[in-house]
Amino acid sequence: MDRGGIVLPAPFCSPTLLDAFPFGVMLLDGALRVVAMNRFLEAWTGRSATEVCGLPGELVLQHGVAERQQFFASVLRDGEPVSRDGDIIDRNRRRFPVRFTVSALGRGEDAGQGVVVVMEDISLLQDLDRGGLGGAVSRQGILGHSPPMLEVFELLPILSQTDATVLVTGETGTGKDLLAEAIHKGSRRASHPFVKVNCGALPESLLESELFGHVRGAFTGAHSDKPGMFQLAQGGTIFLTEIGDLPLPLQVKLLTVLDDREFFPLGSSRKVKVDVRLITGTHRDLKQLVREGRFREDLYFRLNVLRAHMPPLRERDGDVRLLLDFFVSHFCAALGCREKTFSAKALALLLGYGYPGNVRELRNIVEFAVTLCRAERIEPEHLPPYLPAAGDVAGGQGDGGSAGRQESNGVPVSLGPQPQTWSGIERQRILEALLRCDGNRSKAAAVLGWGRSTLWRKMKLYELE
């Protein structure tokens, strides 16, 4: 069989054979252009093998390895296999360490036909080297030593050992994605892809194609076959985040996939079989959605086999300090500046704040402070202006931050009586931010430390539109 100049017996070029490897595998011809790649790599790169066929391999891989531009060429020239550690940036813009093993195809007179590149995700090995998996407070990058987090860590190996569907709940910014990935990395599927899809980010028609793929001609613009995320996650785990936003027609299809482990890609008459573990995440109350008729009850029961809850930061006693210290070190190292510490006033302010945006908000606050602070000590003036003044946070951690304070960002607030529930407090914070920014949602989102979509979602939730 001749594929792009490489002459190999047909079985060796079979996609089924390449897909059987629990690693990323790419076959390059004598000009180091892509001849074939397996489904594992399709998941990493987010591109189908047919889409990238004939392109230079290193452009497709987006890899970083010593002497990158000569790496594949040297193996092709010398004929000796080389193994080297580097990294890859995947379709989710995540950089992770990879071990590249490159071997030449053919020897002697047949030398120079091409190379085969095998790529192994070694992030787990590096975590083990750093003691990350055995650490008392860190589990796959999740930090915490508060009782609710210890419960999560106790649950983690149990969730990893089974192959059942898991529903991860928790407020925005609590780390649902991290937990899902930790479950995957601890499972027997760890050497296969972990594919994440945000069900709230795409309109229904695009989401169906994204999840289940399509064949050429299925709709206008479908110029080639495209495997869906379920196919790309073959053997691994698919994490459907914001599952509460999944449109009803797709809920039916998802239910069928969960029951039958097979589905029809868009426009195809051929069923595709998949072996994928499903983890779903949501910040919504799915039971409430079921009651409102916006989520299928049968799917809810199917997804809710195992359940894990990521606690909000205000319920994680002691974790705020741990996270503050971790992120200060992290951002100082990332920005290449000297180690910084918090002054007593800044620390009191940060420990007393409620973090409605949870760990994501805390991370953003620390990044803001580290970037702004030129000295070694971070003072209250280096913190985002929307944080309450130091004197207003005597209530301590978990008081909701804005509850009871008289003004926000220097602007007197008189939006009626202080709310007593968390939703009420959050609603009021949004109103305050919008007032302060003259209704400009982008600015208000920045003031709140959220993305625009989070603000929009919460405005919808609290009917503030």
Place this chain on the structure above:
Amino acid sequence: MKLLVVVEGRQVAPRFDLALEALIVGRFGGSPVDERDILLPGPSADELCGLILKEGVGCVICGGIEEAHYQYLRWKKIEVLDRVIGAVKDVLPLALAGDLRAGAVVRGREG
């Protein structure tokens, strides 16, 4: 508006953080004006972000970019067309015409 293409050889650089060269092109009514090739002192995503801000670039075209740098540039209201594969000479006209999309594979005559 200014465009910045992260370059490696004749191609859009596959990695934002490892690039050593950038091409800055002014766009006026779909036509390129004032093309400048900038050689960077070393590979650094942070330095490149600094250059992008300093030059007042409105749109960045690159290959793989880490989420942190992508979000930072988006936060600064800079459009980022990442995961682009293709030769700069083929990619640039599409970008100038506003037809380039993130993730695009642009094949020129040479393939």
